Amino acid sequence: MISKALLTDLYQFTMMQGLFKENLHRTPCVFDRFYRKNPFNGAYTVVAGLEHVIDYLKNLAFNEDDIAYLRETGLFEEDFLEYLKDFRFTGTVYAAPEGSVVFPGEVLVRIEAPKDEAMLIETPLSMYLNHESLIATKARRIRSVAGSDSLAEFGMRRAQGTNAAVYGARATIIGGFNGTSNVYSAAQYGIKPVGTMAHSWIMSFPDELTAFRSYAAQYENMLVLLVDTYDTLQQGVPNAIQVFREVKERRGGTMPKGYGIRLDSGDLSYLSQEAFQMLKEAGFEDATIFASNDLDEHRIADLKSQHSAITSWGVGTKLITADGTSALGGVYKLAGQWDEAGQFRPTMKFSDNIEKVTNPGCKKVLRLINRRNRKLIGDLICLVDETIDTTKPYTFENPMYPWKCTHLEANSFDVIDLLVPIFEKGKLVYDLPKLPEIVAYANEQIKLLWPEYLRLNRPPVVKVNISQKLHELKQTLLLQKVKRNHHE
Amino acid sequence: MISKALLTDLYQFTMMQGLFKENLHRTPCVFDRFYRKNPFNGAYTVVAGLEHVIDYLKNLAFNEDDIAYLRETGLFEEDFLEYLKDFRFTGTVYAAPEGSVVFPGEVLVRIEAPKDEAMLIETPLSMYLNHESLIATKARRIRSVAGSDSLAEFGMRRAQGTNAAVYGARATIIGGFNGTSNVYSAAQYGIKPVGTMAHSWIMSFPDELTAFRSYAAQYENMLVLLVDTYDTLQQGVPNAIQVFREVKERRGGTMPKGYGIRLDSGDLSYLSQEAFQMLKEAGFEDATIFASNDLDEHRIADLKSQHSAITSWGVGTKLITADGTSALGGVYKLAGQWDEAGQFRPTMKFSDNIEKVTNPGCKKVLRLINRRNRKLIGDLICLVDETIDTTKPYTFENPMYPWKCTHLEANSFDVIDLLVPIFEKGKLVYDLPKLPEIVAYANEQIKLLWPEYLRLNRPPVVKVNISQKLHELKQTLLLQKVKRNHHE
Numbered sequence: 001m002i003s004k005a006l007l008t009d010l011y012q013f014t015m016m017q018g019l020f021k022e023n024l025h026r027t028p029c030v031f032d033r034f035y036r037k038n039p040f041n042g043a044y045t046v047v048a049g050l051e052h053v054i055d056y057l058k059n060l061a062f063n064e065d066d067i068a069y070l071r072e073t074g075l076f077e078e079d080f081l082e083y084l085k086d087f088r089f090t091g092t093v094y095a096a097p098e099g100s101v102v103f104p105g106e107v108l109v110r111i112e113a114p115k116d117e118a119m120l121i122e123t124p125l126s127m128y129l130n131h132e133s134l135i136a137t138k139a140r141r142i143r144s145v146a147g148s149d150s151l152a153e154f155g156m157r158r159a160q161g162t163n164a165a166v167y168g169a170r171a172t173i174i175g176g177f178n179g180t181s182n183v184y185s186a187a188q189y190g191i192k193p194v195g196t197m198a199h200s201w202i203m204s205f206p207d208e209l210t211a212f213r214s215y216a217a218q219y220e221n222m223l224v225l226l227v228d229t230y231d232t233l234q235q236g237v238p239n240a241i242q243v244f245r246e247v248k249e250r251r252g253g254t255m256p257k258g259y260g261i262r263l264d265s266g267d268l269s270y271l272s273q274e275a276f277q278m279l280k281e282a283g284f285e286d287a288t289i290f291a292s293n294d295l296d297e298h299r300i301a302d303l304k305s306q307h308s309a310i311t312s313w314g315v316g317t318k319l320i321t322a323d324g325t326s327a328l329g330g331v332y333k334l335a336g337q338w339d340e341a342g343q344f345r346p347t348m349k350f351s352d353n354i355e356k357v358t359n360p361g362c363k364k365v366l367r368l369i370n371r372r373n374r375k376l377i378g379d380l381i382c383l384v385d386e387t388i389d390t391t392k393p394y395t396f397e398n399p400m401y402p403w404k405c406t407h408l409e410a411n412s413f414d415v416i417d418l419l420v421p422i423f424e425k426g427k428l429v430y431d432l433p434k435l436p437e438i439v440a441y442a443n444e445q446i447k448l449l450w451p452e453y454l455r456l457n458r459p460p461v462v463k464v465n466i467s468q469k470l471h472e473l474k475q476t477l478l479l480q481k482v483k484r485n486h487h488e
Numbered sequence: 489m490i491s492k493a494l495l496t497d498l499y500q501f502t503m504m505q506g507l508f509k510e511n512l513h514r515t516p517c518v519f520d521r522f523y524r525k526n527p528f529n530g531a532y533t534v535v536a537g538l539e540h541v542i543d544y545l546k547n548l549a550f551n552e553d554d555i556a557y558l559r560e561t562g563l564f565e566e567d568f569l570e571y572l573k574d575f576r577f578t579g580t581v582y583a584a585p586e587g588s589v590v591f592p593g594e595v596l597v598r599i600e601a602p603k604d605e606a607m608l609i610e611t612p613l614s615m616y617l618n619h620e621s622l623i624a625t626k627a628r629r630i631r632s633v634a635g636s637d638s639l640a641e642f643g644m645r646r647a648q649g650t651n652a653a654v655y656g657a658r659a660t661i662i663g664g665f666n667g668t669s670n671v672y673s674a675a676q677y678g679i680k681p682v683g684t685m686a687h688s689w690i691m692s693f694p695d696e697l698t699a700f701r702s703y704a705a706q707y708e709n710m711l712v713l714l715v716d717t718y719d720t721l722q723q724g725v726p727n728a729i730q731v732f733r734e735v736k737e738r739r740g741g742t743m744p745k746g747y748g749i750r751l752d753s754g755d756l757s758y759l760s761q762e763a764f765q766m767l768k769e770a771g772f773e774d775a776t777i778f779a780s781n782d783l784d785e786h787r788i789a790d791l792k793s794q795h796s797a798i799t800s801w802g803v804g805t806k807l808i809t810a811d812g813t814s815a816l817g818g819v820y821k822l823a824g825q826w827d828e829a830g831q832f833r834p835t836m837k838f839s840d841n842i843e844k845v846t847n848p849g850c851k852k853v854l855r856l857i858n859r860r861n862r863k864l865i866g867d868l869i870c871l872v873d874e875t876i877d878t879t880k881p882y883t884f885e886n887p888m889y890p891w892k893c894t895h896l897e898a899n900s901f902d903v904i905d906l907l908v909p910i911f912e913k914g915k916l917v918y919d920l921p922k923l924p925e926i927v928a929y930a931n932e933q934i935k936l937l938w939p940e941y942l943r944l945n946r947p948p949v950v951k952v953n954i955s956q957k958l959h960e961l962k963q964t965l966l967l968q969k970v971k972r973n974h975h976e
Contacts, residue, residue: 011683163649
C-alpha cells in the first residue's frame with residue numbers, strides 16, 4: 001500500500017531528482033508560508049491544520065510500494081530511488097500555533113531545511129493549512145455573530161470527502177463551535193457529539209405525538225424535538241409542549257437540561273418567535289430553540305437582527321465547504337539559502353505586481369499588545385535577530401509609509417513572538433496541545449481584536465508593518481536586481 | 489483505532505437505537521437519493537463517487553474501538569451495542585454508474601434495506617456522491633470548453649483535505665481530464681501523473697538558461713519549460729528556444745513528444761500568441777503552450793474566444809474546490825416501506841414548497857434515446873415494474889404538463905435503464921469497472937446531449953418526465969393526505 005509520502009505534486013519529485021543529479025539537493029534554505037488576502041472579505045484568518053502537518057512531517061518516509069510506483073512512472077533513476085529509501089524530514093520548523101489570529105503577508109510557517117525536503121513538503125503542508133485555516137476562519141465568523149449561543153457543525157453529508165468532514169469538524173471547534181454531528185471526528189478529537197432527531201424518525205411512527213413520546217422515553221437528556229415534519233405551529237410545537245408536560249410531571253416538576261425544539265424549514269425568524277410565545281405560555285420559556293437549514297454567518301446575523309428566538313444553531317453545508325471563499329490562497333516561497341561557503345543569501349520574488357514582491361530573509365513576526373486593554377496594536381514582520389525593548393518608547397511604523405506611525409510609551413505594551421519552534425533539525429520539539437487548550441488559546445487570540453475587526457464585510461485592516469532592517473534588506477536586493485537588469 | 493463505521497451523524501445512531509428499542513429497526517424500506525438543482529447553473533451532473541460508496545458498504549462493520557467510543561458517549565445501551573457487533577449492510581442497491589450524465593429529480597441510488605441500515609449509511613453515501621459528482625461535473629464543464637486540448641488537474645495544495653485531493657483528482661478524470669499532478673491519486677487510480685517545472689528550480693541555478701539546460705538534459709521526454717520567472721517574452725521564451733535548438737540538434741533533428749513552454753502569470757492570451765509567433769519563427773510551431781494560473785471554465789472559454797495559442801491547461805484551485813457551487817445538494821428520502829403483513833406502502837414527503845414534494849414508491853429511470861442520432865430524447869422516472877415497448881409508437885409526456893409531449897415512432901428509439909444493480913441483499917453483484925472504462929462510458933454519456941446543453945450559463949433544460957402510473961400514485965397519496973388533514 002502506498003503511503004502519504006506520495007501525497008504531493010509530481011513536479012516536486014522531478015525537481016528533487018533534478019537537484020539530486022546536480023548535487024544541489026541538500027542546499028540548506030528557508031521557505032516562508034504566508035497568504036496574501038483574507039478569506040470571506042474579513043480582517044483575519046484563524047490558523048488550523050498544524051497538527052496534521054506535524055503528523056505528516058514526523059512520519060514522512062517512503063515505503064517499498066511508494067518507491068515501486070515511482071519506478072513504474074519511468075521518470076526516476078535507481079540512484080535517486082535508492083536515496084529516497086532513507087529520506088526523512090530533517091528540517092527546522094517555526095509556526096504560528098493553531099488558533100492564532102493572523103493577517104495577510106505574515107510568515108506563518110518558517111521552514112529551514114535542505115532544499116529537496118522543503119520542496120517535497122510544500123504541497124501537503126499547504127493543503128492542510130489552507131483547508132483547515134479556511135474552515136476555522138469561517139467558524140469564527142459564525143461565532144462572532146452568534147454571541148454565546150450554542151453552535152453545532154452539521155455538514156458531513158456535503159463535505160468534500162472524509163478529511164474535509166473529519167478535519168473540518170475539528171477546525172470548526174478551533175473557530176468557536178461547541179460540537180459536531182460527525183461521530184468519527186468527535187471520537188478522534190474528543191469533541192462533543194451532538195444531534196437531534198431525523199424526519200424519518202417521525203415518519204416511522206403512526207403520528208408525531210407518538211414519535212415524540214417514544215423519543216422522550218429514550219432520550220430524556222437530549223430532548224430536542226423536531227417540530228417541522230407536518231405543521232410547525234399547528235401541530236409540531238403543541239405536540240412538543242404536550243410531551244414536555246409529560247416529562248416534567250414524570251420528573252417531579254423539573255425539565256432536563258438543554259430540552260427544546262428544532263426548526264429545520266420555513267421562515268426561522270417568524271416560526272421561532274411564535275414557537276417561543278407558545279412555549280412561554282405553557283411554562284417552557286427556558287426551552288432551547290434550535291435552528292438549522294442552510295445557515296451561515298450572514299443568515300444568522302439577519303435572524304439575530306430580526307429578533308428571532310433561536311438560541312442554538314446547526315450549521316452545515318456552508319460551513320464545512322467554506323462557502324464564499326472556496327480556498328485560502330496560502331503560498332510557500334523561497335526566502336533565502338546558504339551558499340557553499342556557509343553564507344546566508346536572502347532571496348525574494350520580484351514581480352511587476354507590487355503586492356506579489358515577497359519579503360526576503362529569515363524572518364519572524366512580533367505581536368505588539370497594549371498592556372492596559374490587551375488589544376493588539378499591530379504585528380511586525382522582522383528579521384529573526386531583531387528585538388524590541390518594551391522598557392523604552394517605541395515607534396511602530398512601516399518604513400514604506402512613515403507618516404502612518406504609532407508612538408508607544410515605555411512599558412505600555414508587550415511583545416509576543418507569534419512563531420514557536422515545532423521541529424528542530426527533524427526532531428519534534430513542540431508539545432502538541434490538546435484540542436481544549438487550542439480552543440482556549442483561540443478564544444484569547446480573537447479577543448486581541450476590537451469588535452470592528454470582526455465585522456463580516458469591509459472591516460478595517462489590522463496593522464502589519466515590516467521592520468526597518470527588513471525594509472533595507474528588501475531595498476538592497478531590489479537595487480541589485482535593477483543593476484543586474486541594466487547590466488544585461 | 490476507530491473505523492469508518494463511525495463516519496456518520498450522531499442522530500443516525502440515536503435514531504437506530506430508538507427504532508431498535510421499539511423493534512422497528514428491521515422494517516424493510518426504500519430510500520431514494522436524488523438532487524434538486526444542477527450545480528454551476530448547468531444542465532447536468534456527472535455521477536462520481538460510487539466506488540467509494542461500494543467500498544464503504546462492503547466493509548461496514550463496527551470494531552471494538554467503535555463500540556467502546558459509542559459506550560463512552562453515555563447515549564447507548566448494552567443491548568444495542570451488542571447488536572452493533574454483528575451489524576452488516578444487507579440491503580439491495582441500484583445506482584447510476586459513475587460517469588452517467590444525470591438530471592434533477594432523478595433517482596440516482598435506490599436503497600432497499602432494513603431501516604436502521606438505510607439510516608446509518610445516509611451520511612457517508614451522500615458525502616461521497618455529493619463531493620465527487622460535483623468535481624466530475626466541474627471537470628466536464630471545463631472539458632466542454634477546452635475541446636481536445638490537454639487538461640491537467642493541479643489543485644492538491646488548495647484541496648479541502650486529503651480525500652478532496654485524492655478522490656477529487658479521480659473525479660476530474662471521469663469528467664474528462666487527462667492527468668493529475670497528485671502522485672498519490674495517480675498511483676492509487678492509475679491516472680497519468682503530470683507536472684512541469686517549479687519556479688524554485690529556476691531559482692536554484694545562476695540563471696534561467698542554465699536551469700533550462702539542466703532540466704532538458706534530465707527530462708527530455710517531459711520537456712515543458714516554465715518561462716515566466718524573470719521576463720516571459722524578453723528572456724523566458726528566447727531561452728526556451730535556445731534549449732529546444734540544442735535538444736533538436738542532439739536528437740538529430742527531431743523534437744521529443746509534448747515539448748513546449750508553460751505560462752503561469754500575466755495576460756495568458758497576449759503572452760501565448762506572442763510566444764507562439766516566436767516559437768513558429770524558430771521552427772517550433774508544434775510546441776505545446778501550457779497555461780495555468782487560477783483557471784476555470786469561464787476563463788478558458790474567454791481565452792479560447794480571444795484566440796490564445798494555448799493548447800494545454802493546468803487547472804487547480806477552482807476545479808478541486810468546485811468554485812461557484814461549493815456543494816451538490818443531494819438528498820436521501822424515504823420512498824416507501826413494507827408493513828408487518830409484507831404489504832408495500834409508498835410514502836412521500838409533503839411540502840408547501842411544490843418542488844420539494846418527493847416521488848413515492850419503488851422507482852427507476854428509463855432513458856429514451858433517438859436511434860438515428862443517438863441523442864437523448866429525455867428520461868422517464870417510473871415505477872420499477874414499468875416498461876416501454878419500443879416496437880410501438882410512444883408518447884413521451886409529463887402528466888402534469890400534458891400539452892408538452894413528444895410523439896415517438898415505433899422502432900425510432902431505444903430505452904436504457906439508468907440504474908444498475910450494485911448490491912443484492914448485501915452481496916456485491918456489480919463488477920467494478922476500471923477507471924478507463926468509466927471514462928469511456930462518461931465520454932459516451934456526454935455525447936447524448938446536444939451541444940446547447942453544455943452551455944456554461946442558462947442552458948436549456950433536459951426533459952425529465954414522470955410516468956402516468958407514478959403520477960397517479962402521487963395524486964392518490966396527496967388526496968389521502970388532504971382527506972386526513974380535513975379529518976383532523
